Amino acid sequence: MSNILAIHSSLSGARSVSGRLVDETIAALRQAEPNSRVVVRDLGAAPVPHLDGEAISGIRGEPGDEAQVAARALSEELVKELKAADVLVIGAPMYNFGIPSSLKAWFDYVLHPGVTFNYGEGGPKGLLTGKRAIVILSRGGFFSDGPAKAMDSQEPHLRTLLWFMGITDVTFVLAERLALGEQASAAALTSAASQIVQAVETLKAAA
Ligand SMILES: Cc1cc2nc3c(=O)[nH]c(=O)nc-3n(C[C@H](O)[C@H](O)[C@H](O)COP(=O)(O)O)c2cc1C
Numbered sequence: 423m424s425n426i427l428a429i430h431s432s433l434s435g436a437r438s439v440s441g442r443l444v445d446e447t448i449a450a451l452r453q454a455e456p457n458s459r460v461v462v463r464d465l466g467a468a469p470v471p472h473l474d475g476e477a478i479s480g481i482r483g484e485p486g487d488e489a490q491v492a493a494r495a496l497s498e499e500l501v502k503e504l505k506a507a508d509v510l511v512i513g514a515p516m517y518n519f520g521i522p523s524s525l526k527a528w529f530d531y532v533l534h535p536g537v538t539f540n541y542g543e544g545g546p547k548g549l550l551t552g553k554r555a556i557v558i559l560s561r562g563g564f565f566s567d568g569p570a571k572a573m574d575s576q577e578p579h580l581r582t583l584l585w586f587m588g589i590t591d592v593t594f595v596l597a598e599r600l601a602l603g604e605q606a607s608a609a610a611l612t613s614a615a616s617q618i619v620q621a622v623e624t625l626k627a628a629a
Pocket residue numbers: 432433434437438439440441514515516517518519520560561562563564600601
């Protein structure tokens with residue numbers, strides 16, 4: 423049995439493209455393994471607060487006041503969910519060339535030295551090895567090739583954040599050109615659907 427952690431980060435609720443593609447991915451994973459357990463963390467509906475001075479003191483130091491205790495508790499809850507997952511499915515729309523700030527805040531709460539990564543003599547070492555991730559990237563425009571590729575702060579950033587925790591088996595599903603007309607958008611969704619089938623088949627074959 424696999425534990426799946428689904429993370430949504432769109433602010434568009436039921437209209438979210440990445441949200442729909444995350445749901446399709448979960449359905450395909452469950453079809454492949456009906457006993458899978460799924461935990462859903464919807465950062466659009468229930469955002470993780472931005473890191474502030476109180477929160478970082480509570481998470482990385484000895485929590486003192488109420489705000490620090492709450493931040494530590496939230497960090498521990500999110501890390502526990504993450505550690506329990508064998509497979510992560512992350513929905514990440516492109517917002518202003520990067521990831522939604524709520525998703526960045528989630529990483530800020532789970533990237534914890536000594537818990538999800540360590541620094542050693544050889545450099546950083548991710549502690550969450552053995553996990554796999556499927557990351558859905560939705561975009562209005564086109565960034566996967568050509569001059570705009572250098573402006574993509576979404577995919578490379580996510581790859582780095584996951585790698586830093588030791589999650590290196592990552593498959594990206596790309597739905598871009600969503601704002602470039604009906605035809606382009608429909609083609610993007612068809613392509614994303616087949617990328618999902620492929621990603622789940624690869625994951626199943628490696629299990
Ligand atoms: C606040 C905001 C910022 C956006 N910034 C970009 C951007 O920089 N580049 C881009 O291609 N699309 C951008 N978009 C379009 C979204 O990436 C696109 O609508 C995508 O489908 C959103 O995913 P979702 O439907 O899951 O929310 C932006 C949308 C919003 C709401």
